[in-house]
Amino acid sequence: MDKSTREELRTHLVERRSELIREGDLRADPNRVDPSEQADEDEQPLNEMQQAIISRRNKVRSQELAGIDAALRRLKEEPDEYGRCVDCDEWIPLGRLKLLPWAQRCVQCESEHSGGSPTGHRRRHARDFID
Numbered sequence: 217m218d219k220s221t222r223e224e225l226r227t228h229l230v231e232r233r234s235e236l237i238r239e240g241d242l243r244a245d246p247n248r249v250d251p252s253e254q255a256d257e258d259e260q261p262l263n264e265m266q267q268a269i270i271s272r273r274n275k276v277r278s279q280e281l282a283g284i285d286a287a288l289r290r291l292k293e294e295p296d297e298y299g300r301c302v303d304c305d306e307w308i309p310l311g312r313l314k315l316l317p318w319a320q321r322c323v324q325c326e327s328e329h330s331g332g333s334p335t336g337h338r339r340r341h342a343r344d345f346i347d
């Protein structure tokens with residue numbers, strides 16, 4: 217990978233990072249409601265569901281941030297190794313890195329890595345398959 221491509225990806229990482237930080241944690245406090253509409257018992261299950269959704273989103277977000285930090289660290293400390301799959305040592309295709317500059321694995325290793333997730337049905341995005 218040449219230096220200007222690396223620089224382009226680094227810029228993308230930095231921008232994405234500040235975007236995530238700007239978003240902040242989504243409010244995960246369902247009890248802060250308008251006092252004029254007192255929550256009655258029936259609303260509780262809905263609130264719990266919303267809270268579960270929000271906390272999952274925050275989790276995804278913090279994982280993405282951690283990935284971005286790792287990628288930026290790698291770019292700084294071992295720039296020549298940036299873009300190499302951490303599992304199989306092959307180069308991650310540039311098309312994938314341009315979409316996911318924080319990717320640490322090639323598509324194949326990524327699917328093996330996440331295949332054993334506890335939920336068993338991880339949602340797939342089309343971009344996971346870009347090669």
Ligand SMILES: [Zn+2]
Binds near residue numbers: 306321
């Ligand atoms: Zn790999």
